[in-house]
Amino acid sequence: MHSPILKYLEEAFHGELPGIEAHRKMLPPGRSLASSEDEMRLIKQSSILLLLFPEGEQIYTCLTRRPATMTFHPGQVSFPGGKVEKEDISAEMTALREAREEIGIDTSGIRILGKLSDLYLEVSGFSIQPFLAWADKKPDFVVNPGEVEELILFPISDFVKDETTSETVLDTFTGPLQIKYYPFNGEIIWGATAMILSELIEILKKHGSDQSQSQ
Numbered sequence: 001m002h003s004p005i006l007k008y009l010e011e012a013f014h015g016e017l018p019g020i021e022a023h024r025k026m027l028p029p030g031r032s033l034a035s036s037e038d039e040m041r042l043i044k045q046s047s048i049l050l051l052l053f054p055e056g057e058q059i060y061t062c063l064t065r066r067p068a069t070m071t072f073h074p075g076q077v078s079f080p081g082g083k084v085e086k087e088d089i090s091a092e093m094t095a096l097r098e099a100r101e102e103i104g105i106d107t108s109g110i111r112i113l114g115k116l117s118d119l120y121l122e123v124s125g126f127s128i129q130p131f132l133a134w135a136d137k138k139p140d141f142v143v144n145p146g147e148v149e150e151l152i153l154f155p156i157s158d159f160v161k162d163e164t165t166s167e168t169v170l171d172t173f174t175g176p177l178q179i180k181y182y183p184f185n186g187e188i189i190w191g192a193t194a195m196i197l198s199e200l201i202e203i204l205k206k207h208g209s210d211q212s213q214s215q
Contacts, residue, residue: 005204009114009132012207013114017199018202019116020117021202022198023119023196023198025180025198026181026190026191026194026197027195028191031122042125043120043125043126044083046083046129047081047091047098047128047131048130049095049098049133051133051135051139052132052135053134054136055138060155061153061154061156061197062103062139062152063078063152063153063193064079064080064103064143064148064149064150065148065149065150065187066148067146076190076193077188080095080098080102080103082102091131092115095129095131101144101147102144103142104140104142104143104144105142109136109139110133111134114132115132116131116196118130121191128192132200152185152187154184156201157204164183165182165183166180167179167180167181168188170188181194
C-alpha cells in the first residue's frame with residue numbers, strides 16, 4: 001500500500017530538495033537562514049528524527065512538546081532530537097538516540113530514508129540536520145517525562161492535501177513576534193519545526209501532483 005510513496009521519498013533525496021524556499025515560507029520575521037563567518041565558528045550541531053508511519057488511511061509524524069524547564073525553546077512543539085554528542089558516531093545516530101531517549105521507540109524497526117535540508121537557527125546558534133525515517137506501523141511510544149511534556153501525532157497527509165497556516169503574535173524572549181504557524185488541535189507549530197515540516201509537505205505535494213498527472 002505504501003511502497004509507492006516510500007520509493008518516491010527515497011528517490012527524492014537524489015534530486016534537489018526545496019530547502020531554503022520551503023523554510024522561508026514559515027520563517028519568523030527578522031530571522032536569518034544564513035550565518036556569518038563568526039557565527040560559523042560557534043555553530044552547535046544537532047539532529048532530529050522526522051518519523052513517518054501509517055495509521056488507518058493517514059500518514060503521521062510524531063512531534064513533542066518540550067517541558068517549560070528546557071534551556072532551549074521551552075514549551076515549544078518540536079521533533080525528537082538534540083545536540084550531537086562526542087560519543088555519537090554520526091548525526092544520524094544522534095537522531096536515533098534522542099528518539100529512543102525521548103519517546104522510547106525501538107529504532108531497530110525503522111528505516112532512514114534520507115536527510116532533509118540543514119536548517120540554521122540564528123536565535124540559538126544551532127544547525128539542525130533533519131533525518132526522515134519510516135516505520136511500517138505505529139511504534140510503541142514510551143514518553144520520557146523528563147524530556148517530553150506531551151507526544152503529538154501530526155497527520156502529515158492532511159496538511160499535504162490542504163496546507164493550513166495561520167498567523168499570530170507570540171511573546172518570545174526577544175520580544176513580541178508575529179509568526180506564521182501550522183495550527184493543529186490547539187497547538188501552535190512554528191519556528192524550526194514548522195520550517196522542517198514545510199519542506200516535507202512540499203516534497204509530498206510533488207508526489208501527489210505526479211500521481212495526478214499519471215492518471
